[in-house]
Amino acid sequence: MQINNSANLAAQAPIRLGNTSAVPAQEQRQNVAAREKLNNEENKAQNAQADTNSRQRLDFDEQAISLIERDQLAQFDSRNAEQSNQQNGQSNNPNSGYDSPSSQNQLAVAAYQSVGAIAQRDDIQQIFGVDLFA
Amino acid sequence: MLIKPKYHFWLMFLTALIILQLPFISIPFKWLESYFHEISHGLTAILTGGSIVKIQLFPNGAGLCTTRGGSAFFISLMGYGGAILWGSLIFYLASTHRKVALVFSVLLLGLLASSILFWVRDLLTLFIVLILLALVLAKIKYSAHNYLQKILQVTGLLVLINSLMSPLYLLDGQARGDGAALADLTFIPEVIWVAIWFSVALFAIYRLSKVSLRAKG
Incomplete structure (x- = not known):
């Protein structure tokens, strides 16, 4: 799991900063602040992406459930129709014989x-x- | 052994009951009751403004009267009701006088003959009505007048007992026949109509037993 926060970035920063020791302190502070800002935006974007992913998964699940339910209903109806056909003889529509x-x-x-x-x-x-x- | 007059009716009633249990001898009397049942439907149709199309009788004692017009209620009611009336009338008239019994027998012959002429349309019914005609004719021709009275009385009781028992066959749960037709017309259950016919037949038997005593007296 990828967790990005400002503490990690802060810990990594001196190492990188240590490699570029020629850069002045104020400039380094500005760079750190800019990276933190960037990381925060990335985090926000990732969180938003995760939210939409989870919502999409939920939507997909609802559709699947409704599809399964529809299938089950169709199977149930066809079974009922078969039973009533067996009871009523040749008629395709079980209600067709009542008023004739x-x-x-x-x-x-x-x-x-x-x-x-x-x-x-x-x-x-x-x-x-x-x-x-x- | 001399039997007291008050038991004469019940002796004849017992004789009629025994005859109805005999395998072949009982058959023409069942046909007679069936004929009176169907002719009562037909005559009621005529009396209420309709007409008889045909009368059918079957060997098992069943019958069918086809009518057009008239009051469906009275036509349905008078099948069993008419048979009770005919049985009572035969017994009553035979109990009054020998000549009355003779005249009634001749009238019965006329009714049977006109049934053949106007309303019988098939050979089986013709055969059955001819046998009934022969039965009545034999009663008149071969019986001394004293016996004619007794024979007619027993015949009346035979018709009456058949009329008493016949409505009970309607209680088969199939909703067919006159009881079902009346139930359809009046919304009064079939069992009530059967109970009415049965009660009327019982009452008729009771009244005839009294009439018989009075005639003896």
């Missing part, structure tokens, strides 16, 4: 609609308009 008329009614309506003439319709009504008592 019975085949007998469809046949009766088709027979009724197939006859155009009013007289023939009356005949059919008379034929079917009987009551059965057991």
Whole structure:
């Protein structure tokens, strides 16, 4: 882990300064202050970069979680659909059979609609308009 | 051994019960009850402004009356109700006088004959109604008039006992038949209608036992 602080820089500074002994003391102090300032800015930049990295990682995690959740939901839905298809027979949509008329009614309506003439319709009504008592 | 008159009714009732338990002999009497049941549906349809399309009878004692128009409530009600009325009427008229019994038998013949002419549309029903016709004809032709009365009384009781027991078959949990039709029309449960028919038949048997005593007296 890379930790930069002013104490380390201060400790390294005399060594470097020691190598350039010809430089005057005031100039050395100015150089040290400038380096500290630069290091502080670098530190700030690094910290900011770390923050954005961690935030990006968190964002990425949320997206992953939402993706996983979506996948799981899709799998759950498809399993449910398969089960209801098995229960309801051939129908693809499990709700499609609830409001459809019975085949007998469809046949009766088709027979009724197939006859155009009013007289023939009356005949059919008379034929079917009987009551059965057991 | 001489049986007291007050026990005559119950002796006939017992005879009718025994006949209904006999394997083959009971069958025509079940058909008779079924015929009275279906003809009651039909006659009620006519009385309430409708008409009879056809009447079907089946060997197992079941029947079907196809009507058009009329009051569905009264037509449904009078199936079992009508059979009770017919049974009571046969017994009552047979108890009054020999001539009345004879006239009633002839009327019954006329009803059976007109049923064949107007409302029977299949061979099986024709066969069953012809047997009933032959039964009534045999009663008139081969019985001395005294016995005709007794035979008609037993016939009336046979129809009545069948009418007493038949509604109980409706309690099969299948919601079919006249009880279910009345339940649909009135929102009164089927079991209540069955109880009404059963009670009316019991009451009719009780009243006829009193009528029989009075006739003897």
